[in-house]
Amino acid sequence: MKFSHSIQFNAVPDWSSHYIAYSNLKKLIYSLEKQIHQKSGATTNDAESSPLLEVGSIDDPDKIFSSHLDHELEKICSFYRLKELEIYGEVDSLLQDEESYEEEQDDMESEDAEGLGSSRLLSKSNRARQQSMFKSFSGFGKVRRSSTWSQKSGRDDADDDDSDDDANEGTSLKKPKSRGTMDSMDDLRVSTGDMSSSRRRDSRIFDDYADQAMSALYDTGITLKKRTVSHYVNVCELRSFIQLNKTGFTKVLKKYDKILDRNLKRPYIQQNVDAAYPFQQSTMDRLGETLIKIEEAYARLVTQGDVEVAKRELRLHLREHVVWERNTVWREMIGIERKAQAANMGLRQTILGQDTDPSKARLQGDEAHLDMKEISTPVGRYTCPSWLLSSTFYTLVVIIAIFVVLLTIPIMEKPEQQNCLALVVFVSLLWATEAIPLFVTSLLVPFLAVVLQVVRSDEKPYKRLDAKPAASYVFAAMWTPVIMLLLGGFTIAAALSKFNIAKRMATFVLSKAGTRPRTVLLTSMFVAMFASMWISNVAAPVLCFSIIQPILRNLPSDSNMSRALLLGIALASNIGGMASPIASPQNLIALQNMSPPVGWGAWFFIALPVCITSILLIWVLLLLTFQPGRGTTIVPIRPMKDRFTGIQWFISITTLVTIALWCVSHQLEGVFGDMGVVAIIPIILFFGSGILTKEDFNNFLWTIIILAAGGLALGKAVNSSGLLHAIANAITDRTDGLGLYAVMLVFAALILVVATFISHTVAALIVLPLVAEVGANMDEPHPRLLVMASVLMCSAAMGLPTSGFPNMTAIMMEDPQTGQRYLQVKHFITRGVPSSLLTFAVVVSLGYGLMYAAGL
Structure with a gap:
């Protein structure tokens, strides 16, 4: 969760305006970045077009940002001092009242004992007093027992133990009631042998007086308990206030240093934040001591002096308070998020021309509301889900x-x-x-x-x-080795993403691209292609879009450079889907339909030249159509400065070793048998060592795995039934006389059209088994070549916004300041369709030659 959301979820609602203005400070950082960039890229000194700053000069952004931080720090310190004074005063008053309550209870016990002349009762009350403030109420009940009730013996009052008169108070103490109820409760605590003749002689006047005094004392005790819980919650919220704000200063300064390439965090934290009163260690120590006092007071009042039990009960009260008081805030925040997501989904469906009927929401949303509609039929009116209509x-x-x-x-x-x-x-x-x-x-x-x-x-x-x-x-x-290979690919992708290895590599390469628009565009496209090879073409564009955010922030929303970057990354991610066997699910389906499967070395030999050539041609197309270099100045991307940790080295080495074993899997068939067995290595090492957890395993794209497994089962069923052979013979008869190249052209064009309108994986599931069978029945059988060409064309289908996940991700990108989308459907049609045709030409020319040379 982003910290801007976290601070809203965890802040005390009544204090929300007194926390660090984290979102505003982030906006200031982006504003400073943009102004510095505009100044460095400006060719003229136009005073009217220069942005105005509240404090200082743009030549010294540290001074500007520090002044805003000082303002936030002063606001936090002022509020904390006032709130601390108020809460500590209430706590002191509570502790004094608790002492007075103890003295009052002791006095009452002494008076009762003297009035009854019973030293034995007094000693029992004193022993109870040492255990809990409220234990002595049972003793008073014995004294107040009337002669009528005292004659009852052997009564079983187990049902009275379940009385929850004080359940709303969160305590096990029983509140004194009327005469009959009190006597019934007292019967629970006393056996027949405890009834003495002296109790039968107690006067009614003394009983009434004792009832009134004890009832008043009980109400005082309950009030003290409520105050103790309330003050405990207040002190905990005060401590949370300090911790959240300290984290806010740390994170916002880290972001400032990263975006503006400064080193303000360490000196400002040491000289200003740590020195401020709320963030001093002595302040935290005093809060801790206050909490200990409250816990001890609660133990004396409620838990028979057991501090550990008191701590558990107070923490339970704190948890209940958080759930109760902040539930409204959380619901509102989550509601806003869901409404935004729903709006984006609706916008996406409108953009992509999809049906926005309720059934889509029913099938796509995890918690979508099921609308009901009433319909009239000849036999009456009935209510049914609206998706049925x-x-x-x-x-x-x-x-x-x-x-x-x-x-x-x-x-x-x-x-x-x-x-x-x-x-x-x-x-x-x-x-x-x-x-x-x-x-x-x-x-x-x-x-x-x-x-x-x-x-x-x-x-x-x-x-x-x-x-x-x-x-x-x-x-x-x-369940075949292909599914295991898919799981191994997901495992590697999860490890590379979770520990920012892919992001470190991408930012390092992009940082070397400089500031020339055409160079930045080409580098971004190759980074997207490379990332798609290892973390899938679903996650790769998301990663690349996050990396180029500094560039997008400093460009107008209608800039051609922004469009070229986003579209170039999306198209390159699609192309990257063919670069390695684990880049996309359709590649694994292709391996399943090859006998024997193409090795990793042969796959790279064919796919990498095709990918590189296609990306270069698409890059030229984008340069000619968008002309992104006109009047554009690029903000350089800075690499991540964190050191490579031991875990990151371990993940990188394991990944490289696994890929090397995949590349030579045919030579090691006697050892591993199949690439799917090699895929178990990263799964065991990453999950067994705790680098990845069961939550990471649960987050795998299991829908894709089930989709692939169903496709494999369908292919096996079609082949086993003889249907595939019959259809392939019919197609072979119709294509009799056509050479291998002509058949490849036909199938490549067919799957390009099909995959443009439906999912690439689905197109592969439907067409590839047929392609393999037709290739096997030809006079010169080359089934693997036809399958390889067809699967490459699956990834090359990118003419529409719906043609692949990268395209759908790109068209949803918006300028955060204006809310306008960078790309429109027309950009995909005018650039995506030509890009698909260019890739088609590369596959059926260069790709065909490489596949033939590889012996497919």
């Missing part, structure tokens, strides 16, 4: 109808092939339309494959398998 529901009905029709109308010769055809069409339509979530569709594959009996034995004569062997067959296909 949406276009998505009707799409789902049409798809199911097509599925039923394909099951009933004979098209294929054999029933298992007919059922498999219906299964393939049904699943493909669900994936393409996203009528239900993609991973849910994937889970339908094993279910339908078993129920429809589409699986056959692998050996001739082919025989349809029964449900039990078919289930084992399908589930075995869902």
Whole structure:
């Protein structure tokens, strides 16, 4: 959580205006950065266009920022002194009242004992007094027992123990009640043997007097308990006030030094913050001593002198107070965040031309509200979820109808092939339309494959398998070395991201790019491509967009350089999706459809030249269409100054060793057997050593894993049923006479079009098994070459904002000052479509030559 949000969530609501103005100081930092940049990049000294500063000159930003920090520090110190004086005065008054209460209770016990002439009762009261202030109430109950009630014996009052008259007070003490109730409570504490003849002779006058005195004393005790809890909470909030503000000064100074490349943090903290009264160690020590006094007072009042129990109860009261008092604040903050996210989702759907019906919200949101609508039917009026009346529901009905029709109308010769055809069409339509979530569709594959009996034995004569062997067959296909390789890639990506290794590498490279717009653009694109190779093309653009924020902040929102940067990173991230086998899920699906799979070395030999050439061509396209160098001055990006830690070295070495083993996996088949086994190495080392936790494991993209597993199961079912072979033979007959290059052109163009409109991974799931089978049935079989060319074109499909995660991330980027989006749909159509065509030309020319040279 960002500290600007954290301080709002954890601040005392009534004191919110007295905390450090962290957000305002951040805005000041960005303003100073922009003014310094404008001054350094200005060619003329125009006094009217110069920004005005409240304090000092832009030549000395430390002085400007320090003056604002001084103002915040003075505000915090003034409030703290007043609040400390008020709270300590209340605590002192509480402790004095607690002492008076003890004396009053002692006096009352003595008077009762003297009035009754019972030394034995007095000693028992004194012993109870040493345990707890309220224990003596039971003794008073014995004295006040009337002769009528004292004659009762052997009574079981277990139900009276469960009385919760004081539950709202959070205590186990029983409040004195009326005569009958008091006697009933006293029967619980005294046996028949405790009743003496002297109690039967107690006068009614003395009883009434004792009742009134004890009731007043009890009310005083309850009031003291409430005050003790309240003052304990106040002191804890005062301590939290100091800690939050100290953290705020540290973080905002760290950000200032990082963004403006200054060294103000250490001297300012030492000379100003640490020397201020609220942040001195003596202040914290006094707070700690005050808390100890309150805990001891509470122990004497409530917990029979047990300080540890008193601490636990007071902390429980503090927790309840936080939940109760700040619940409204948290709800409001979370509500604002959710409304903003909902607005962004709605904006995104409007931009991308998606349907904004309630079913989308139902399927995409974890806690989306399920709207209900009342409909009229011939048999009455009924209430149903509104998504049942949406276009998505009707799409789902049409798809199911097509599925039923394909099951009933004979098209294929054999029933298992007919059922498999219906299964393939049904699943493909669900994936393409996203009528239900993609991973849910994937889970339908094993279910339908078993129920429809589409699986056959692998050996001739082919025989349809029964449900039990078919289930084992399908589930075995869902967990393959490819899935393990995907998990290994997720593990490496999580470690590189969590410990900022990827960010350190990216900022280091970008810091060397200088300030020339064309150089910065090209470097950013190559950094995005490289990051996509190892942390996926989903996380890579997010990382790169965060790194170039200083550049974007200092450029106008309508700057062509901003558009070129964002679009260049998005397109390069798409291209980077083909650079390594773990860069995107479709690459792993391609490996599954190759026999034998392409090794990492051969993959790099083919993909890297294609990626580099494509990015260079796209870079030239962006330069020609955006002309980002006109009147643009770039703020240099500074590398991270933190030292490389031992954990970061361990992660880097483990990653490099794993990649090296993947590259030579074919030579080490006798040792590891498959690349999926090598993928277990980083999983064991990172999770076993505690570098990654189970929370990191739970945060893996399990929907992608389920999607890939479902695709593998579908491919296995289609192949086992004989449907894939039949379709491939039909396509081979129609393409008879065409050479390998012509067939590659056809499939590359086909998958480019398909992947532009649907998910790259889904396109690979549907098309690649067919491509592999067609390639195997050709006169000159080159199935691996066709699969490799097709999967490269999956990543090259980037003509629309919906074509891949990088594009969707880029189009949502906004200028934080104006709220305007940097990119429009037209920018993707006018640059993304030509970029796809350029990449297509590179794949079918340079890529084809490299694949042929690699022996595919």
